[in-house]
Amino acid sequence: MSDAVNTVVQDLLNRCHELGADPRNTNYAGGNASAKGVETDPVTGEPVDLMWVKGSGGDLGTLKAAGLAVLRLDRLRALVDVYPGVEREDEMVAAFDFCAHGKGGAAPSIDTAMHGLVEAAHVDHLHPDSGIAIATAADGEELTRRIFGDKVAWVPWRRPGFQLGLDIAAIKAENPQAIGVILGGHGITAWGETSAECQANSLEIIRAAEAFLAEHGKAEPFGPVIAGYEALPEDVRRARAAELFPLIRGLASTDRPQVGHFTDADVVLDFVSRAEHPRLAALGTSCPDHFLRTKVSPMVLDLAPDAPVEDVKARLKELHAQYREDYAGYYDRNKVEGSPAMRGADPAIVLVPGVGMFSFGANKQTARVAGEFYVNAINVMRGAESVSTYAPIDENEKFRIEYWSLEEAKLQRMPKPKPLATRVAFVTGGGSGIGAATARRLADEGACVVVADRDLAAAEKIAAELGGGALQASDVAIAVAADVTSEDEIKAGLAEAVLAFGGVDLIVNNAGLSLSKPLLDTTVADWDLQHNVMARGSFLVSREAARIMIDQAMGGDIVYISSKNSIFAGPNNIAYSATKADQAHQVRLLAAELGEYGVKVNGINPDGVVRGSGIFAGGWGAKRAAVYGVDEENLGEFYAQRTLLKREVLPEHVANAVFALTGGDLTHTTGLHIPVDAGVAAAFLR
Template identity: 50%
Template sequence: MPTDPQTSGAGLLPSLWDEAHAASLDEPGRLLYRSNLLGADKRITNYGGGNTSAKVVEKDPLTGKDVTVLWVKGSGGDVGTMKRDGFATLYQDKLEALKSLYRGVEHEDEMVGYLPHCTFALNPRAASIDTPLHAYLPYPHVDHMHPDAVIAIAATATSRELTREIFGEEIGWLPWRRPGFQLGLDLSDFARRHPDAKGVVLESHGLFTWGETARDCYETTLRIINRAISHLADRTAGMAAFGGVRTGAMEAEARRAAAARLMPEIRARIGQDERKIGHFDDSAAVLEFVGSAELGRLAPLGTSCPDHFLRTKIRPLVLDFDPASGNIDRVVSGLNEAIAAYRADYARYYESCRRPDSPAMRDPNPVVYLVPGVGMITFARDKATARIAGEFYVNAINVMRGAEAIGSYQGLPEQEAFDIEYWLLEEAKLQRMPKPKAMAGRVAFITGGGGGIGRATAERLAGDGACVVLADIDAEALEAARSDLAGRFTADMVRTVSLDVTDEAAVLKGFADASVEYGGLDILVSNAGISSSAPIETTELSMWNRNVDILATGYFLVSREAFRLFRRQQLGGAVVFIASKNGLAASPNAAAYCTAKAAEIHLARCLALEGADAGIRVNVVNPDAVLQGSKIWTGEWREQRAAAYNMAPDELEEHYRKRSMLKRSVLPSDVAEAVAFLAGDASAKSTGNIVNVDAGNAQSFTR
């Protein structure tokens, strides 16, 4: 697992190289092994950042002769998690031949179009713009990493002098240049003029290192980074970071409460054109920075490394909050003005830096929000992107801390930053990205999430790109559902809350937790349920109350909280109640259950009336006899219903199938399909409806 940069501290990087394992691999295998080792520690490089390469002798499939092939991380990959197919492979001699076609730095972008012509063995992996940076270095193995400790040196006003002071002649220095063909030639020229050097620091960017073998290259990379870590540790010992503390951090619970209050309000203001998913980080590194005396000076300087600001935008938005007063409402009331000012400044940045052929201005909203005493909030089009943006800004914080300790931090000039952000090659990469799924950017809260219908619904919505919050009172079932869904859709897309829907305080906390995890809410699937069966004369008051508490009061409590969030966000919302055929059609020996289900349906009708003015749609799915995967159909309830029909419990499912008009069993996935329709845009003009998923039952026809 990746090492957390916030907890790893200034400890030196250990070599994890296993020579016995490496010896069992071929050369591309050792390249992959080295890459994964380097990418596993965020002190070495951030997610998706940096690249690695090896020049390997292979048999040409056309001629059968030995040729040198450049294996280099392909476009868009991540060295820490990539597989062997993540490398582009190119004929080295063809890459060398490209030099004769080069028309100068003003035309360097056209060289990217030639890279596919150099492909070896029809490899479909696209080569990245960094390919020339590796191709033209005269060494078999090359690493390009973005270590915080080295970028801290590279991002100081005196980075050239510091590089010489710390590394001597072993590591050179090159001034800032956008990655591309010319930088590849610059690196080649440096290596020719400095044959004893082991690498180069790129101003405001990162580190290149090289070696004759995979192990040599890996260990050189670690050694150089460790030297930077040690230097920074020596210089910062006993020093107050960022000018010392200006604003103390609130207690952890208060920080989460503030984030839960702020995040839906931010989402309301930035999600009108494209819904956003949020991420909250109150780690020690973040709290140190947002509470520091130098926050106001450093934050506007923006980030330096291109990988950082491509994820975070050039600078964050600092929200004016005083934890001592605790008046978060004042921050909320000022959000319109703060975000409008950020947008205006971003438009100024775009207009003042744009080129004649620049792409149109992209979303001008902030990605990173810094809140003194509380932490950092990030928003993006999906959870992974929001989380990774936060991780990148933590990298930027670490860079600023180190740079300020040894000199003065400097971000990239706006024009240089713009030329990276709106680079036509970067725009082409964005245009190649797949279109978002139908429910991307949406958050669904599902009660009864550990049961059959809840799990199936979560799987269906996550499959369409929604983030899902599973709420259930059954901790074991909840964890099983979380583990299953995380394995299918990644851990970013699923969260859980332990929730008794009859407990008002627990409901409030559950929705607050969802807001902190994802920034807000778009869909409520109210599905928590129980079952009971008894003739009216033997129905205990406790049984009656339990049905009403869970199936009526519980649905009221979660709906009320969802409505509060929906109205604050001003983005509309979708509520789907999982009721029952029994809410419309009476059944023997189930008065408490049927009555509570009827109450659910009528509550939904009332809420459909109340929510329409805010774009909140409320609809009902009425299943019948969903036995597979259902917790309520285990044990006593199954036996009671079987007894009511004078049959054995094992005969019940077949009885319900035959009883239906269509003679088909109803599965959790069938119910989930109806929920997905009612929660999605396909039913955008539908509210107050009931969809029966019962294989046909004339008694439950709604008209």
């Protein structure tokens, strides 16, 4: 790549990053940008005109060079001569592959034609709230003239594709003074002969629209506040959200499991408190990027915030049944021969007045982004209603995009979900040893993980490690402080898990400690401490988690990290072994009780986990080494040599067993204890 081309690409990436960093300019993964330049053809040695454009699925704010599609302009523009017309324009996307330069980079998006056909060196297509507000106003064309004069043109709604690219190219040719266009129902497109000029033109359109709305918009576009629908106090609404979220998540997971996200942002609370919110919510979103993630419209609770919680839960179930019926009607009204099968009739967005918004997706990032997009939609509705009337694209056009064959193909190309995708795991004692290893394995297998530990700093370190590769680390894991001897801390920790991910599906009761003493040296305090942490703590965690799992009605897993000592009578270990036996019997009891809810309860009996173990590092290792008459640094090898396999057990081996029980293969196994001890005959289960 020549220095000149390097400069073109770097300028494009810089522009993308600057535009994408400000949510006023475009939403996450929304919009695209391009640049044209000249490179030497490696085959002919002749100069060739190329275009670099953000590929399908990328995000402007985080775009890298590998996320750009690279196409030959001559071949792309030659497609105009073979374009079969709007009824067959979807065929043109496959033709983009034949315009690739070299390996072509990322897969071209549906907006590629818009960038290639417009006669400008640089083009931006963005989804700013202010621009979409004008684009979705009932008199958007007139507002465009009023705000911009002849500097910005109006493009009537057209589904993204080749024809839209032709339309914009023609309008630019007819309006040489224009710096861009407002796309009816959709967003904006701007251009320039340099990257800086293009960016300046994009920002000029966005800021002018913002200024117009601020100056001319009415004060209360959503109408007056409904009496009694004001936001609940923060602590009350978050407690109510944690109480409702598992039920709502379960309803939203009727067709397929979902992860949830909650926000009580002021913009949401204000919207659902206003008189016009039922009308506007029913109209749905307009920008394709919005409704592809938020669905055609949200589910909206129609009870006051202070309604009794049991009444709210009953009403949510009724509204969900109605939503599913309405969505099926929407699908049936609009489907045509060859339409993809209905992908699910559950809501992606649920609005609860006084409390906030619950959004859902196949993973935490998708759920969070769906909520962010609905906030964008609220901003759009506010802007449009403040100067006009909100008039999104009609239902049939939404359906054509939601069930577009190209969208279906994009979904089919997505990688197969990992085994624990959509599962929310809560691991006690997750800051070290077996708990940390288990948290790592569950996250690697796709779970959202709540690392719970009495040592919050240790939990935060593990959670940050798990989320290190994510755009937002909290999309993968969070840390909570939880001393399992405290009923209040357990309730609070699980409430944090619910507010972060929508509920909990997989509990690992791992928190523990041990004091190695013979009977006569064991004090009541020694006995109580170990029973409080392991027996009582596991009981409390399981009880509070079961409440959530029952409300979700999605089944679940509870795994106890017990011990070989729950079966084997070792020396000088009365308090520890007795509490491990208590845990082992809890497995049997809870398996019998929770089976009717689809909750599996199983146990793991490790032994000799020395390396990486928090318990052994805390003094237990030295005491056990003294009991057996070996050096502490040789304790792991000592344990290994007394096993049948002569292998040392590590925390990762216990984590593997947790995954084996919960990863999807042992769907009919409950009440089981799995030994992870390298073979101790005296601890065999009968």
